[in-house]
Amino acid sequence: GESVGLHLPTLSVQEGDNSIINCAYSNSASDYFIWYKQESGKGPQFIIDIRSNMDKRQGQRVTVLLNKTVKHLSLQIAATQPGDSAVYFCAEISPGNTPLVFGKGTRLSVIA
Amino acid sequence: DVKVTQSSRYLVKRTGEKVFLECVQDMDHENMFWYRQDPGLGLRLIYFSYDVKMKEKGDIPEGYSVSREKKERFSLILESASTNQTSMYLCASSDGQGITGYTFGSGTRLTVV
Numbered sequence: 001g002e003s004v005g006l007h008l009p010t011l012s013v014q015e016g017d018n019s020i021i022n023c024a025y026s027n028s029a030s031d032y033f034i035w036y037k038q039e040s041g042k043g044p045q046f047i048i049d050i051r052s053n054m055d056k057r058q059g060q061r062v063t064v065l066l067n068k069t070v071k072h073l074s075l076q077i078a079a080t081q082p083g084d085s086a087v088y089f090c091a092e093i094s095p096g097n098t099p100l101v102f103g104k105g106t107r108l109s110v111i112a
Numbered sequence: 113d114v115k116v117t118q119s120s121r122y123l124v125k126r127t128g129e130k131v132f133l134e135c136v137q138d139m140d141h142e143n144m145f146w147y148r149q150d151p152g153l154g155l156r157l158i159y160f161s162y163d164v165k166m167k168e169k170g171d172i173p174e175g176y177s178v179s180r181e182k183k184e185r186f187s188l189i190l191e192s193a194s195t196n197q198t199s200m201y202l203c204a205s206s207d208g209q210g211i212t213g214y215t216f217g218s219g220t221r222l223t224v225v
Contacts, residue, residue: 009152034213034214036216041218041219042218042219043116043202043204043216043217043218043219044155044202044214044216045216046213046214046215049213089154089155091213099145099157099160099170100145100213100214101157102147102154102155103154104152104153104154105154
């Protein structure tokens with residue numbers, strides 16, 4: 001079946017640098033995408049979402065970019081902080097209220 | 113603060129035991145989900161429910177069942193626990209259209225010995 005995947009399982013960045021976490025999705029019918037952050041011992045927490053009629057959305061220190069041509073999603077974190085260390089998941093939903101499909105996650109480690 | 117509450121953070125059960133994992137949400141959400149999370153495999157959907165007394169199989173329903181007698185509560189049942197069901201179990205809920213994404217509980221780490 002179609003699924004969401006991530007290019008890199010781990011990412012290490014220096015504190016203060018920008019982080020970019022990538023995600024490839026294969027279901028061209030997906031119309032809603034979400035990034036989640038999961039800290040150790042906790043459940044995933046919503047970070048930011050984007051609909052397929054947009055190509056960019058910004059939040060506080062985070063930006064999500066959607067490229068539907070190549071079915072690619074990215075999460076950019078500006079001025080990465082130690083508190084950003086976590087596993088990040090992308091997820092997609094297809095029309096019809098189908099359940100979220102999650103990628104396998106990328107572990108972000110921030111080096112102080 | 114809205115919440116999805118999972119009754120246990122850690123559980124240790126013996127092979128063959130019947131195990132109940134409970135999940136309660138206070139957001140009046142229609143949809144509820146059970147996922148399991150394993151290293152390198154991400155989150156995999158076990159069962160979900162879009163309404164009371166309604167259930168749908170996810171990607172890996174084998175060995176599990178669910179119960180949704182009330183809107184706020186969604187229970188995951190392991191009829192006869194096996195060691196390959198040792199995992200982190202995550203419950204989530206969302207509104208009727210899934211528009212706002214999911215709210216997750218903190219997870220239950222189940223070990224079957």
